[in-house]
Amino acid sequence: MRANPSVVAPFDKVYRFYDAYMHIFGFYREKLIARLLNLQGTESVVDLGGGTGYLSSYLSGMCGELFLIDESRGMLSEVKKSDSINIFKRDVLDTGFSDRRFDIAILSDLVHHVEDQEGLLMECSRILRPDGRVLIYDFDIGYLRTKMSRWFEERLFGKVYFRRRVEVENMLKSLGFSRIDGIARGYWYIIIWRKREAR
Numbered sequence: 054m055r056a057n058p059s060v061v062a063p064f065d066k067v068y069r070f071y072d073a074y075m076h077i078f079g080f081y082r083e084k085l086i087a088r089l090l091n092l093q094g095t096e097s098v099v100d101l102g103g104g105t106g107y108l109s110s111y112l113s114g115m116c117g118e119l120f121l122i123d124e125s126r127g128m129l130s131e132v133k134k135s136d137s138i139n140i141f142k143r144d145v146l147d148t149g150f151s152d153r154r155f156d157i158a159i160l161s162d163l164v165h166h167v168e169d170q171e172g173l174l175m176e177c178s179r180i181l182r183p184d185g186r187v188l189i190y191d192f193d194i195g196y197l198r199t200k201m202s203r204w205f206e207e208r209l210f211g212k213v214y215f216r217r218r219v220e221v222e223n224m225l226k227s228l229g230f231s232r233i234d235g236i237a238r239g240y241w242y243i244i245i246w247r248k249r250e251a252r
């Protein structure tokens with residue numbers, strides 16, 4: 054279902070202080086994400102739930118084209134308009150992009166905000182070309198730090214759905230992705246998985 058333009062998204066209430074919150078807690082990992090992606094300047098990249106565009110702005114000069122989609126009008130209003138980022142207000146579960154449109158899908162700090170995570174990964178798989186990559190940056194609920202974040206985030210952003218990293222990886226595996234890279238630093242992790250090649 055497409056995001057209803059009249060509905061106020063959870064992040065519409067917090068967008069003004071979101072970037073400050075991310076910087077204070079040191080949650081942005083743009084340099085590490087760029088290094089792991091090793092962009093060659095030609096890739097089609099989509100930043101799903103890209104929010105205020107902090108990561109997209111960092112990556113925009115490093116790839117061929119960059120699309121950012123988010124359901125929150127407030128978050129999108131913070132994206133720097135000078136950057137060459139194609140911005141769409143849409144639901145990540147129904148992006149409206151054609152099949153096999155992108156080389157890379159980024160889910161940075163998104164997965165635990167989406168209840169239907171399998172639906173999200175299926176949509177990723179649909180819009181990625183065979184051999185395309187999905188990068189996920191998220192937090193493992195097996196750690197006390199993440200449990201504390203859950204308490205905090207539910208008060209700030211509404212219901213959240215943190216999982217164990219292995220649960221997310223099992224979903225990717227069952228959709229035919231294979232692991233190519235990743236790091237786990239205690240409670241947070243960044244993983245890159247590749248979509249199965251066309252047969």
Ligand SMILES: C[S@@+](CC[C@H](N)C(=O)[O-])C[C@H]1O[C@@H](n2cnc3c(N)ncnc32)[C@H](O)[C@@H]1O
Pocket residue numbers: 062064075101102103104105106107108122123124125128143144145146160161162163166167
């Ligand atoms: C924690 S923020 C992460 C923003 C950015 N990716 C980052 O790394 O800072 C989660 C974002 O996902 C968006 N989001 C959550 N569920 C969504 C959905 N179903 N469709 C589109 N955007 C969604 C929120 O509006 C919010 O901007």
